[in-house]
Amino acid sequence: MQFSSFAGNKDVVGWLAELLRSGRLPHALILEGPEGSGRRTLASIVAAGAVCSGIGERPCGRCLDCQKVQKGAHPDIFMVSGEGPRSFHIDVIRRIRNDAYVLPNEARRKVYILANAEAMTEQAQNALLKIFEEPPAHVVFILTCRDRYQLLPTIVSRAVTFALFAPDFEEAVRAVREREPKAREEEIRRAVEIAGGYVGVALKLLEKGGLSAAFELAGKVAKACLAGTELELLMLTANLPRDKELFRSMLNVLALIFRDVMAAKAGSRVMVSGLGDLGFELSQKMTVAHAAAALEVAGETGRALDSNANAALLCTRFCAALRRAVGK
Numbered sequence: 001m002q003f004s005s006f007a008g009n010k011d012v013v014g015w016l017a018e019l020l021r022s023g024r025l026p027h028a029l030i031l032e033g034p035e036g037s038g039r040r041t042l043a044s045i046v047a048a049g050a051v052c053s054g055i056g057e058r059p060c061g062r063c064l065d066c067q068k069v070q071k072g073a074h075p076d077i078f079m080v081s082g083e084g085p086r087s088f089h090i091d092v093i094r095r096i097r098n099d100a101y102v103l104p105n106e107a108r109r110k111v112y113i114l115a116n117a118e119a120m121t122e123q124a125q126n127a128l129l130k131i132f133e134e135p136p137a138h139v140v141f142i143l144t145c146r147d148r149y150q151l152l153p154t155i156v157s158r159a160v161t162f163a164l165f166a167p168d169f170e171e172a173v174r175a176v177r178e179r180e181p182k183a184r185e186e187e188i189r190r191a192v193e194i195a196g197g198y199v200g201v202a203l204k205l206l207e208k209g210g211l212s213a214a215f216e217l218a219g220k221v222a223k224a225c226l227a228g229t230e231l232e233l234l235m236l237t238a239n240l241p242r243d244k245e246l247f248r249s250m251l252n253v254l255a256l257i258f259r260d261v262m263a264a265k266a267g268s269r270v271m272v273s274g275l276g277d278l279g280f281e282l283s284q285k286m287t288v289a290h291a292a293a294a295l296e297v298a299g300e301t302g303r304a305l306d307s308n309a310n311a312a313l314l315c316t317r318f319c320a321a322l323r324r325a326v327g328k
């Protein structure tokens with residue numbers, strides 16, 4: 001995989017390619033962006049570039065090092081990943097620290113990818129800081145995280161941070177189509193829309209039938225917030241804290257539904273959510289102010305989810321706020 005295959009983020013990609021080409025790659029990089037923004041994909045491309053032995057553009061995709069990277073078998077690239085808060089312990093960093101001072105096996109550099117770096121405990125980060133302060137010349141660290149502010153400021157100040165954003169709509173559609181050539185065009189476009197343009201999220205939606213799950217649930221939630229009791233809403237959303245991806249995509253579909261309600265109120269016959277007449281149906285039961293407030297709740301909850309708020313608490317708050325928004 002090469003830089004040209006990475007969707008969007010042209011500035012970041014351009015800078016990284018230039019740093020590699022000119023041999024000025026820093027010892028520590030942070031790739032920051034939300035879930036599905038391509039942090040790991042880009043980390044792998046940079047790692048390949050750092051060990052590439054080709055001439056000119058790196059990674060070249062042709063040299064022996066690049067070929068090994070493509071097989072996932074380069075002996076100088078290491079990846080560790082934290083899964084869940086504080087799951088990334090000091091012993092992992094200590095092992096890396098011992099290994100970092102040993103010369104590379106084959107390439108000019110050794111690369112350590114620390115994915116979900118915000119999962120590092122404070123002790124782990126402090127241990128990492130010791131290597132950051134005096135890194136061996138042959139070592140490159142690539143940290144990926146959702147939000148740099150969840151890392152110690154001393155770590156961030158010794159690294160160069162690159163923030164990733166969603167590519168524009170058509171570019172995201174192209175990237176998803178390339179990787180899912182069998183998916184229907186309409187499905188791809190809908191997945192990209194619900195994923196907020198993030199290619200990784202859209203791919204996951206297509207992969208597990210997540211798209212229909214998100215639509216089905218959002219439709220039920222929209223109806224339940226207007227009818228029944230809060231308990232009904234709590235039960236419908238009970239699994240969401242354990243499935244943040246579904247939570248996120250459900251919120252995105254919900255936002256489309258409330259936009260449909262507002263459009264219906266304004267006399268439009270065109271519904272964007274793709275949930276048929278649901279927008280019209282709901283528009284009979286709510287005011288424009290209700291729909292606007294509910295839209296705001298969906299957006300706010302999504303932002304809180306992105307910033308890694310406690311999902312269980314957030315889900316409960318979401319149910320209460322949604323009912324309040326529609327005047328229940």
Ligand SMILES: [Zn+2]
Pocket residue numbers: 052053054059060061062063064065066
């Ligand atoms: Zn190469």
